Amino acid sequence: MKVDLTVEPLNSWIDTSGKPLIIAGPCSAETEEQVVETVRQLKALNAVHVIRAGVWKPRTRPGSFEGMGEAALPWLQTAKAETGLPIAVEVATPEHIELALKYDIDVLWVGARTTVNPFNVQEIADALRGVDVPVLIKNPVNPDLALWVGAFERIAGAGITKLAAIHRGFATGETSKYRNVPMWQMAIELKSIFPSLPIIGDPSHMAGKRAYLNELSQMAMDLNYDGLIVESHIDPDKAWSDAAQQLTPTAFGEMLDHLEIRQVDSPNREFQTFMEQSRRSIDNVDRQMVEMLAARMALVERLAEYKRDNNVTLFQPERWKEILQTRTETGKKLGLYPELVEEIYKIIHMESIRKQTEIMNNSTQNA
Numbered sequence: 577m578k579v580d581l582t583v584e585p586l587n588s589w590i591d592t593s594g595k596p597l598i599i600a601g602p603c604s605a606e607t608e609e610q611v612v613e614t615v616r617q618l619k620a621l622n623a624v625h626v627i628r629a630g631v632w633k634p635r636t637r638p639g640s641f642e643g644m645g646e647a648a649l650p651w652l653q654t655a656k657a658e659t660g661l662p663i664a665v666e667v668a669t670p671e672h673i674e675l676a677l678k679y680d681i682d683v684l685w686v687g688a689r690t691t692v693n694p695f696n697v698q699e700i701a702d703a704l705r706g707v708d709v710p711v712l713i714k715n716p717v718n719p720d721l722a723l724w725v726g727a728f729e730r731i732a733g734a735g736i737t738k739l740a741a742i743h744r745g746f747a748t749g750e751t752s753k754y755r756n757v758p759m760w761q762m763a764i765e766l767k768s769i770f771p772s773l774p775i776i777g778d779p780s781h782m783a784g785k786r787a788y789l790n791e792l793s794q795m796a797m798d799l800n801y802d803g804l805i806v807e808s809h810i811d812p813d814k815a816w817s818d819a820a821q822q823l824t825p826t827a828f829g830e831m832l833d834h835l836e837i838r839q840v841d842s843p844n845r846e847f848q849t850f851m852e853q854s855r856r857s858i859d860n861v862d863r864q865m866v867e868m869l870a871a872r873m874a875l876v877e878r879l880a881e882y883k884r885d886n887n888v889t890l891f892q893p894e895r896w897k898e899i900l901q902t903r904t905e906t907g908k909k910l911g912l913y914p915e916l917v918e919e920i921y922k923i924i925h926m927e928s929i930r931k932q933t934e935i936m937n938n939s940t941q942n943a
């Protein structure tokens with residue numbers, strides 16, 4: 577999938593002095609005092625560029641706190657007037673957009689529960705036509721890259737060019753220590769489809785618990801993300817939503833201090849030569865791996881023709897079991913994770929079955 581998107585670089589609409597963009601603020605705006613005090617403390621860190629606050633909260637089940645709605649917007653205006661920090665809120669309907677713009681909200685984000693629904697995203701896109709506002713789009717709740725891509729196409733189609741993605745992790749149904757499984761490869765794939773699209777990590781929603789915020793933020797930085805969006809509350813344990821994953825502004829500042837921000841490259845000559853040589857060696861190994869794969873496939877093809885002529889099924893459970901066991905054992909002895917070898921062999925085996933099916937079906941047609 578290769579698509580074109582017009583994206584203005586982040587630094588054209590927000591000055592971060594070359595540092596990663598830091599967005600922070602409470603999960604929900606609860607009271608004027610809570611909003612203003614949180615924003616004051618975040619401003620004092622001297623590291624936050626944009627304030628986030630949930631005003632309309634999509635909740636899985638009715639009956640829980642669904643946000644203060646329009647009443648909270650003047651509090652955000654007060655916090656902005658006092659600190660000079662721009663404000664971001666989540667919008668899910670055309671009415672939210674109208675109200676957010678009426679109260680001078682600077683940045684809008686589309687939530688994970690909205691990105692899943694193309695009708696909803698299109699309504700938002702239509703409401704944004706003719707408006708020049710930065711829009712951040714969270715990944716859909718489920719790991720469906722096309723929905724995320726489609727949301728960008730719809731919003732960009734309405735003329736929005738100040739765009740960024742928020743990677744908040746996915747509900748996969750698997751058990752994980754995280755609330756939402758990061759699936760980092762989804763963001764990497766999005767970035768290869770839209771190379772100029774900035775990606776912002778949302779460790780709060782991935783983690784679900786503040787204990788995991790450090791490691792997830794570091795991972796996002798190591799993957800060269802353009803920024804972080806983190807939930808911070810003056811009294812997290814008393815927060816009306818997402819209490820377990822919010823940090824006090826002070827704890828958030830400490831976390832930021834401990835983050836290692838690495839550079840994409842180094843001008844050091846020795847480093848450059850070493851990288852150059854290592855990459856040539858990797859190229860060599862990779863070529864051999866691909867040649868080996870092709871050699872294996874050629875063997876499978878011959879074997880499939882024999883199976884076809886002798887009327888034998890292509891899937892051989894006992895042999896497959898033996899392959900998985902022996903290959904993961906060999907890998908383990910060489911220091912490879914068994915899961916890695918297993919995943920690679922599952923793909924190879926499926927391709928082998930696909931190729932054999934093709935050969936068998938061809939015979940039926942030719943017969």
Ligand SMILES: O=C(O)C(=O)C[C@]1(C(=O)O)C=C[C@@H](O)C=C1
Pocket residue numbers: 876879890891892893895896899924925928929932
């Ligand atoms: O050994 C076979 O019978 C094959 O068809 C080859 C192969 C493989 O790719 O290694 C493919 C399918 C079977 O389930 C087991 C193994």
